[in-house]
Amino acid sequence: MxxxxxxxxxxxxxxxxxxxxxxxxxxxxxxxxxxxxxxxxxxxxxxxxxxxxxxxxxxxxxxxxxxxxxxxxxxxxxxxxxxxxxxxxxxxxxxxxxxxxxxxxxxxxxxxxxxxxxxDPALLPDFHENDSPGWSAAHGYLRVAANYQLLIDNLLDLTHLPFVHKTSLAGPGIVENPIRVEVAGDIVRARRDMPNVDPAPIHRVLRHFPGKIDRYQDFEFRPPVYIHLNLGANPAGSDEDRSIPHHVVMNSLTPETETSTHYFWSIAQCVNPDPAVMQKLYEMNKMAFDEDTGILEAQQAAIDADPHGPPLGAVAGDHAGVLARRILTRKLAEEAAGTP
Amino acid sequence: MxxxxxxxxxxxxxxxxxxxxxxxxxxxxxxxxxxxxxxxxxxxxxxxxxxxxxxxxxxxxxxxxxxxxxxxxxxxxxxxxxxxxxxxxxxxxxxxxxxxxxxxxxxxxxxxxxxxxxxDPALLPDFHENDSPGWSAAHGYLRVAANYQLLIDNLLDLTHLPFVHKTSLAGPGIVENPIRVEVAGDIVRARRDMPNVDPAPIHRVLRHFPGKIDRYQDFEFRPPVYIHLNLGANPAGSDEDRSIPHHVVMNSLTPETETSTHYFWSIAQCVNPDPAVMQKLYEMNKMAFDEDTGILEAQQAAIDADPHGPPLGAVAGDHAGVLARRILTRKLAEEAAGTP
Amino acid sequence: MxxxxxxxxxxxxxxxxxxxxxxxxxxxxxxxxxxxxxxxxxxxxxxxxxxxxxxxxxxxxxxxxxxxxxxxxxxxxxxxxxxxxxxxxxxxxxxxxxxxxxxxxxxxxxxxxxxxxxxDPALLPDFHENDSPGWSAAHGYLRVAANYQLLIDNLLDLTHLPFVHKTSLAGPGIVENPIRVEVAGDIVRARRDMPNVDPAPIHRVLRHFPGKIDRYQDFEFRPPVYIHLNLGANPAGSDEDRSIPHHVVMNSLTPETETSTHYFWSIAQCVNPDPAVMQKLYEMNKMAFDEDTGILEAQQAAIDADPHGPPLGAVAGDHAGVLARRILTRKLAEEAAGTP
CATH class of the missing domain: 2.102.10.10 (Rieske [2Fe-2S] iron-sulphur domain)
Known part of the structure; x- marks a missing residue:
């Protein structure tokens, strides 16, 4: 693209x-x-x-x-x-x-x-958790030497968590459970449920869990570069209300050039108002996104070094990313054709 | 060019x-x-x-x-x-x-x-103040990642002084007073008179002024890359002889490549033989030329990043620079045509 | 090439x-x-x-x-x-x-x-001194920003020793004595005898010589990138057996890209089992190959900056290198033509 x-x-x-x-x-x-x-x-x-x-x-x-x-x-x-x-x-x-x-x-x-x-203000992403009452938020910025689409791929395929973020976001159940994806107009929404798994390190920071959890990941991609992640963890088998997010990650993947991206990320949660918890959460995510940066920049360099090679491959984990790319490709063609 | x-x-x-x-x-x-x-x-x-x-x-x-x-x-x-x-x-x-x-x-x-x-030795610039009896001189060298013509422009348009060199060469009267320019063969000469203004910081280093000064700047450009600046400051309204320079800056703007320049500069003055004065003068000019370097390298990078954009603009302050460019363009065409 | x-x-x-x-x-x-x-x-x-x-x-x-x-x-x-x-x-x-x-x-x-x-294992270079009983060996790796052929040239023309390696490998007799070269199939073998000369610094590390030495250098180049150097030093006029190497340098000059090389080198000797001797020998060679790297990278940069200039020149000292290049050129043409 x-x-x-x-x-x-x-x-x-x-x-x-x-x-x-x-x-x-x-x-x-x-x-x-x-x-x-x-x-x-x-x-x-x-x-x-x-x-x-x-x-x-x-x-x-x-x-x-x-x-x-x-x-x-x-x-x-x-x-x-x-x-x-x-x-x-x-x-x-x-x-x-x-x-x-x-x-x-x-x-x-x-x-x-x-x-x-x-x-059109209606096209702004809904990142209201960044500054809503009852929510604590922390912000980060990274310049990543990789095309923005590679960052979208990364965030829409969280099966990389167990391999890239071993000490923070990894946890059992991610690669084992399928992602369900739906497209609504220009929006891609996806969900992965991971019932009855051990909490990942990041869950333990936010809340005490005596045993297993029901973990879930809700994704929303909207063009051109926004991904809202709703990361849930309830005590396994509980009937806690899952309709209201309590821990979200909001991502803006703004292209700088064809091979570099301004990555604005924020985490927000309404679970624990303790500033020490927020600080720890920030550090854990910061470390994770630095790990991603290492991977993404190696990926871009490998792509640049292989100009005549085959395109990127896709497997089950890429389902949401493939659909997001399809929307961007269609919209780019529409703009090129002068269609609104 | x-x-x-x-x-x-x-x-x-x-x-x-x-x-x-x-x-x-x-x-x-x-x-x-x-x-x-x-x-x-x-x-x-x-x-x-x-x-x-x-x-x-x-x-x-x-x-x-x-x-x-x-x-x-x-x-x-x-x-x-x-x-x-x-x-x-x-x-x-x-x-x-x-x-x-x-x-x-x-x-x-x-x-x-x-x-x-x-x-032809006659084509050497007259920078005799560098090593003449009664003169103190100090030399500096900077490699600047910018085309040499941008350095010529810089030195022939000193309306940048109040903005770039706020604590050294800036002073009232520069942008307010016009520059008068004349061309004699391949030489561009210009002069700006700034009567009855407060002394700039650099004037106070060289000499004590109880009140306002009559400030002036005499420019001489000669191809390919030489600019002699005669910087004057007399007590306002005095009848001090202005025909003899007492504070000059001599500039050689030697191209390294199309986008980098060896900048050899020297300051010389016959006002105050105190070595501490010369040291302070050196430091002040060094700081100023480092400030220019920052601007010029940002300018070259912006030009490089805008290959299909419009040419540089010109306003009243650019009068001398425009004439210098015209001479260089003509002489380049003459060399290309084999004309002496 | x-x-x-x-x-x-x-x-x-x-x-x-x-x-x-x-x-x-x-x-x-x-x-x-x-x-x-x-x-x-x-x-x-x-x-x-x-x-x-x-x-x-x-x-x-x-x-x-x-x-x-x-x-x-x-x-x-x-x-x-x-x-x-x-x-x-x-x-x-x-x-x-x-x-x-x-x-x-x-x-x-x-x-x-x-x-x-x-x-074909038969095409591996014979670097057995690296791990043979009775031999001590030390290994080094350098990434050199220069085409691999420039490193082959360097090792096959040791007349650079007195100029590049003044305090380690230099010594009298190198430029004064001719190199004799022979080609056998794809192999280039060469020899320089330097009778009755003062020992170079590196000879003194390996062994005590009371007076002059008979020095010799045996070269063997085999495609694509291997050079075995047998460096000899006997008391001048002695009848010590010269058929068995006792101090060798083995070089693999593996291309990384067209303009960079992985240089794997090892020194091996069976003269003195003292680890301190080996350490000193390692340091001396390391210093020498770092000196070569400086020259070779300056050479590659000068070649890159002169894309329309004449080819490299060749003089008497380049005899072996010229023959090695000829073999590589022929074999590259054979591969391009599909000939085994």
Missing amino acids: VGFLSNQWYAAATAQELGEKPLGRRICNEPIAMFRRRDGSVAAVTDRCPHRKVPLSIGCVVGDDIQCAYHGFQFNGSGACTLIPSQKDVPTGAFDIRSFPAVEKYALIFVWMGDPGRA | VGFLSNQWYAAATAQELGEKPLGRRICNEPIAMFRRRDGSVAAVTDRCPHRKVPLSIGCVVGDDIQCAYHGFQFNGSGACTLIPSQKDVPTGAFDIRSFPAVEKYALIFVWMGDPGRA | VGFLSNQWYAAATAQELGEKPLGRRICNEPIAMFRRRDGSVAAVTDRCPHRKVPLSIGCVVGDDIQCAYHGFQFNGSGACTLIPSQKDVPTGAFDIRSFPAVEKYALIFVWMGDPGRA
């Missing part, structure tokens, strides 16, 4: 990352400079001064404008050039730059990479 | 850099090995042994020859192979290499990259 | 390097994963899982199989896929990978890169 969906929101930063200074990030191969206006609202413009091409993100914020670090040109959040210090007038339009719709939601900053007129 | 002027002197080293060992540097994409003969004179030859292609500059000097580090082949300053250790005879001419006219002047070593018969 | 001989054994590791964990190495541009079965025998397979292309060598050994680090697929030493954890069955053949004949001999592991049916 080559290319990126354009008319989509992409997570571009955590809300906390963007303070008083601009932040530059390449998103879908486009350099983007984000900054906050005085009212805290977020703006995103092309990260390249039209004068000498210096990245605007290495400059600073002046009022509601971003100022170039080189000759002090200023641009507002709509991309209009508002000041050229070495001359009195700003020629109308000649030095304007592209701006991108940007919103802050669920403790993340999302940027719309396509036609601004079509920027 | 692509390519380099060939029939020109390029600064290739400071005189102090070249001691008893050879020094290798890529100049205009040509690997050059410089060395000193026993009488101290400088030789420059292709930095590649014709036997196994090993760089001669990692070898040593033997008498008046440079010796290859691998099998001990020797070459004199004219490029003639004088010794092949594993055989008795040196086949005439078969292992000779190219030599380049080289001179030491103004504490710099210059190498002529074109037709040796046209190596 | 471009490309690699295929129907050949290549040293791929020292025996000691391959323990309980798999070892991955690119050989002739092919990624190879080596591992030991429970009986200690060596297997070699393509270092790329057919499922998601992750290198198998970052996995582990399970029984007689190598296990992928990502989703736990297993493969035996013949390359057959034996386990896919996320499903019950392994589809016959669909996930099999290539295996390579591999043998352990002379303290090295050799892998056959061509048609397995033609893997």
